[in-house]
Each structure stands twice: as structure tokens, then as C-alpha cells.
Amino acid sequence: MAVVEKALRDAHGHLSGADPAKPLEYQDPNQSLRILGFWLFLATDMLLFGCLFATYLVLRTHTDGGPTAHELFDIPGFTAETFILLTSSFTGGLATLAMRNRNRKQVLAWLTVTILLGLAFVGLEAQEFYKDVLEGATMQRSAFLSAFFTLVGTHGSHVSLGIVWMFSILLQVAKRGLTQVTARKVFIVNLYWHFLDVVWVFIFTVVYLFGVVM
């Protein structure tokens, strides 16, 4: 706090004055401000998912004689999705680590791996949804399916947007190298990515595991 206040005193229009003792993405107070803002955004997004989970839990058993969770969920399928997404979160973390070490090449490489894993995840999920729909398990069939597709689909569309976003940041790092600004962007997109991973852990537990066990 004292550092920020010193920075504020120096001038500030936004804030200015760098602190080299901090990690690259936090050195410029303007960037650290954005990281805090992004954390708050994640809080709102977490609540959004919280409401969708609550809705799913309320409607989970409302199958109206249609397919149940037990009949629908494909264990190898969602296990593969889980491993792929968890791995992508790890490679995303490696990209952040490489950014801290100012290794641009590694950042680009790990971001690419993360994006590819993300694409694989989205592909598998789309395939799963497609298979469900062929079996007559559509969103319109029952309240349970409405809630299932909406919760998992919202996560999937978050991942898809994340892929587009991460790719745009990859281009920016490739073009501009690792500056305080691009470092902050790499950091934030990975925060988002880890957050989606955490949400998936809950989807894996609450939706899929409960679904096949209970």
C-alpha cells in the first residue's frame, strides 16, 4: 500500500512510477489496478456460475420421464475432458511462469499448447452434446436437461471465448514482446483460464460424478 501511495504522490493521472521489486505484471501501478479489477470481475463470474449451479441442483431430478443423468453421462468422455482441461490449466501456469522469467519464446509455446488443449476440450464437449441430442436429450426435453446444457454450455462458451482471447494475447506478445502491459495481459488471461478450471472441477463433481453415482 505504501508503494502505491508513493506512486500516487509522484504524479498520477493515472498512476505512474514503477516498482522493479515486484513481479513484472505488477510493477506498473496502472497494470496492478487492472489485475485487481479482474479479480473482482471473476468474483461476479463466480456468482453467475453459483446461480447456475443452484438452478441445476434444484432441477436435477426434474427429468419429466426423459433421460436421466445416470443414463446420459459417458464416463470416458467426461474423464477425458477433465484431464485435458486440467492439463491446459497447468500449461497456462507454465506460460505465466515463463512470463515471470521473461522468456518470450516459452510464453508463446505454452500459450499455444494451452490453446490447443482448450480446442480439444471444446471439441470433445461439442461431440458429447451432439451425441446427447441425437439420443433425444435436447435442452427442450426436460428441466433437468435445460439446466444441464445451460450450466455446462456456459462453461464451454467461456472456454471458447477464452481461446479467442488467449490467441489475441499470443499475437500481442509475439509482436510486442514482454512489457509490463503484455505481461499483465498474459497474467490476466491465465487467471481467467484457471478460474474456468476451478468451475470445471465443480461441474465434474456436482454434475458428472453425482450424476453417475446417485
Next chain:
Amino acid sequence: MPDALRQFADTYLMWQEGPMIWISDVLILLTSIGIVATLTYFKKWKWLWREWLTTVDHKKIGIMYLIAALLMMFRGGADGLLMRTQLAAPGMHFLDAEHYDQIFTTHGTIMILFMAMPFIFALFNIVVPLQIGARDVAFPYLNAISFWLFFFGALLLNISFVFGGSPDAGWTSYPPLSELGFDNGPGENFYLLALQISGIGSIATGINFLVTILRMRAPGMTLMKMPLFTWSVLSACIMIIFAFPALTVALALLMLDRIVGTHFFTILQGGNPMMFINLFWIWGHPEVYIVVVPAFGVFSEVVATFARKRIFGYTSMVAALLSISVISYFVWAHHFFTMGAGADVNTFFAVATMAVGIPTGVKVFNWLFTMYRGRIRMTLPMLWTIAFVPCFVIGGATGVMLAVAPADYQYHNSYFLIAHFHQVLIGGVVFGMLAGMYYWWPKMFGFKLDERLGRWAFWFFNIGFYVCFMPQYALGFMGMQRRMYTYPADMGWGTLNFVSTIGAYLMGIGFIFIVAQVLYSIKYGERDLTGDPWDGRTLEWSLPSPVPHYNFAVIPTVTSRDYWWTLKEEGRTDEIKPKPEDIQPIHMPKNSGRPFLMGVLFFVAGLGFVFNWHVLAVLGLLGVVVTMLRRSFEYDDEYYIQPEEIQHVESALGRL
């Protein structure tokens, strides 16, 4: 061809609805032509674009919010007067049931989301950075996006009136009534999309101001030295961040039900309508505190300034604000005690609801104790503050009556409830926002609003308020339910309803006086040359009015609460004036047209969803993604104001 035209006019322009719609169409057309012609005649298009539509300056954004809020107060008020006219006597046919449904829906929706919200955001924007010694909010570009999302959301809801048809399922829009099977017009879609779009903007505002307050305060201004208005904004932002996502989900799921055909809230295929009602009020109850808490902040500033005393019980004021923001999450089920959740659930929510009265009571006593033995000046902001106290206390007491769950089975959805929430929302929010508007008006525009016309407005509005709403408590006890468009003569409700209608018109006259007051004061209002017309206490009054666009030439270092007052007391006001050697280049964000464009694109997407024109919806959303990517690739978005320019401005203001 005429046939196609006729069909278009009937489907979208509701031409078959009769003269009221025709008159509205003509008036809207004439007003639009008038605005375009005026801008063209005075060659103001470039000015409008450069100074306003592309601005990222928090002060200008605040002024735009204020103008929008006043316009929406007019629209919502006109709806209210139409309703009161219809109810003035038994068996009236001034409006039919369908139109009445539409009008109470738009009245509620507009007053909460498009009047109260922009009004508080106006004050957030205008006041907070100045009070904490900052040059702008944390994310000025995002702030502009928030405004334009609000603006185009409001436009989307308002346009429904003459294009496609208004929503008519109540401002709460409960399913299954609001489902496709019962309400297949585009009106309900307008409601869902308009709230969704402006809601995204509100979440962004919450994040923006929380970061601003936590991280951009002037050196020395610790949290406990912060002015109470800023504290109230902090409290409101916490609630916005935690409440609005629930609204987003409620609206999105209902929209999926209506557009995709899912079954979240239908009765068929396992849907559960109560889930919507829970989600809606998990947002909805914090929402009423979101709008009233900033009003509490205004009262704290006004009382201290005009009683010329430091606020009584500052620490307890802060504690009260924060505990209100926490308790607000544990009261939502009191909106539907009659759901049948059982005694345990109802007891929990009843007790939590009554508990809100404790911190609120603390605040009321603190304001009274601040006034006690103060040298009170009866200016307009102070008048509204003093009128607020009894009004809010009665409204709060009837609220505690409603909180008694078993008794609520009797009051539920009766006019008793209507009278209660109008009393807390008008007495709390509207009085508070008007007090805030009068208080900070000189800071925004450099002149005071005329005192004499303001007093006329005050008395008309206040007397009108009691005449309008006190009879409604009685009507509630007599069995009159909300949202009924007419009633038979033998119920015996005629006299009280007629009195209530007279009160509503008195409030309308009060509003006209406010408009007259603004217009009169633009020309004749007392100019504020000192920057401190009220003998204020906080940092914003140390600046000239209106404030230069960079706010502070040199950021002050704060050493006490009510710092500006301390400086005045100790005769040290010169210390806060900039010295030439201290002035450094100021880093500022550049203006951008993209937030406005994003608003337009969201509007286009919204319109696409409303009418199920999927191509338009997809094009709009793609446009939004493209504008976001363009922003991501934008690096040259800031510039420096050079010290010479600052010195020039400051010396012209006589501050160097």
C-alpha cells in the same frame, strides 16, 4: 404494397391501438426532428461527438447519467399519473386492462432500473473521484462503456412503447405468466434484453468504483478518513458486485425459456417458476439497498455541511453501511413469505429483515444528533434531508410490519405494500438523490439552482407525496390489491383513491417546478465563483466549479477527515492550491468512440433477440466481440497534459 405497409404498421408500430399511440408516435417523431434540426442549425454535431459521446471524463459521464435519470423520472412519472388517473374513480375506462398492465410494468422497471440506478451512478461519477482526490475512475474507458450500455438498454425498453409493444408482466416479471405460452408478444423480450444490457453496465460500474475507492485515494486518506458518501458508494458497489450476477442469470434463463424453448420456469416438463422468483429477489432485495445506501451517503454529507458540525458517530455510520450491505443478502425471501416455504425459513428471513432496522436506525439517530445544536441552514439539500427523516422512519416502520411473516399473509401484494415501498423508495432514494443533485449542482455546472422555485417544488412534492400514499395504506387494509386496473363502486375505495390521485398530480406539479427551476437557473441562477458555495467540508469543495478536466493540478496530501474544513479552520487553504514547481505532466486517457459503438451494437443484438431476428442478433454480438478485440490491440490510448497547459488553466482560474 399498402397492404404490406399496413401489416408492418399494425405489427410493429401498433397502429391499430388507437389515438394514444398515434399521438405518442407523432410526438416522438417531432422531438427527434427537433433535436436533429437544433443540432444541425447550431452546428453542434461535432461538439456532441467530441465533448460527450466519446468522452471518458467521469464528470461528463456523470452529467449524462443525470440528464438520463431526470428524463426517465419524467417517463416513469407520466406512467404513474396515467395509473392514478385510471384509478381515480371506480369503474373507469380511461385505460383498458392490457394498457394498464403495460403501464405499471414500465413504471416500475423504469423507476428502479432507469431512474434510480442512473441517478446514483450520476453522483458516483461526479463526486467520488473529487472526494478522494483522484483524477478519474480506475477504468475510464470501461466507465464510458457502462454508461452507453445503460443508455441503450434504457432506449431498448422505451422504444417498446411505440415499436412492438411494451412488457406487461410487472416489473418483477414472474413466470409462468411471463412465459411464451401466456405472454407471446415482443414486450417481455424487450424487458429481458433491456435489463440484461444495462445490467452488464451496472456490474462494470460496481467493479470500477470499488477499485477506484480502494486504490486511488489521495495519499494520507486512509479508509477511516474517507467522506461518508464515498463509504456509501463502497458499500453499494459491494452489493452490486454480489447481487447483479443473480439478475443476469434469472433474465438469461427466462430468455432461454422464451427464445430457445427450455423449461426452467415453465410448469410443463419439470420447470420450477419459484426458482426465477428466488433468483430475481436475490438480486432484487440488495438492489433496493444499492439505490438507497448512496442516498444515505448524500444525507451524511448534507447534514454535516448545513449543520456546520462534523458528522456524529462516523465510525458507527461506516459500520452501519457495511452491515446493511451484508444483511441485504439474507432477506430476499420476505418478498414471498406466501410461497409456503414453511415456518423455519420464514422465521429466518423475518428476523433478518427486522435486523436491517438496527443499522438504519443508528444512521437516523446519528443524523439527528449531528443536527442537534448545529447552526442549521435551511437550504434546498437540507430541506430534502429533513423531509427524508420522518418519511423514511414511517416507511421503515411499515416495513417492519410487513416483515412479520404471519401478518404478511394479510398485507401481501396489497396497497399497504405499495404505500410502504413508495415511501422508502421516494422518501429515501428520490429525496436523497434530489438533495444530492441540489448539493453538487454548483460543482457540476458552476451555478446554484434557484432557491425560490426549489421551495415550491419541495412543498408540492412533499405534500403531494403524503396525500398520494397515506390513503394507500388504508386501501391496503380495506382489501385493495396491487395491479388491479379498476374496481367496483361498492367496495368503498373510491374516495381514498381519488385523494391519492390528487396527491399524485401534486407531485407531478412539483416535478414541473424542478424543470422550471433548472431552466430558470441556467440563465439567472447564482454563479458559484469560489468553488465552495455551501462552505463545504470535503475535498471536492477545494476545487473551482466547474472542475477542470484533470481535477487536481497537484494531488493533495490528506491529513484529517473533512480535510478541506480543517484547512479552512486553520487558515491554511493556500496550502492546497497548486504551486508552479509542483505541477507535472498529467497522464490522461484519450477519448474513444468505441464505447458508444459498443452500446449501438448491443442495442442491435438486443433488437435481434427481441424479434427473433437471429441474423441481426448474431451480427450485433459479433460486432461486440470485434470491438473488444480492437480494444485489446489498442496501445496508444493515453496522453499527457503538459505543465504549461495546466498552469495556464489554473492561473485563468486565479489559483496560481
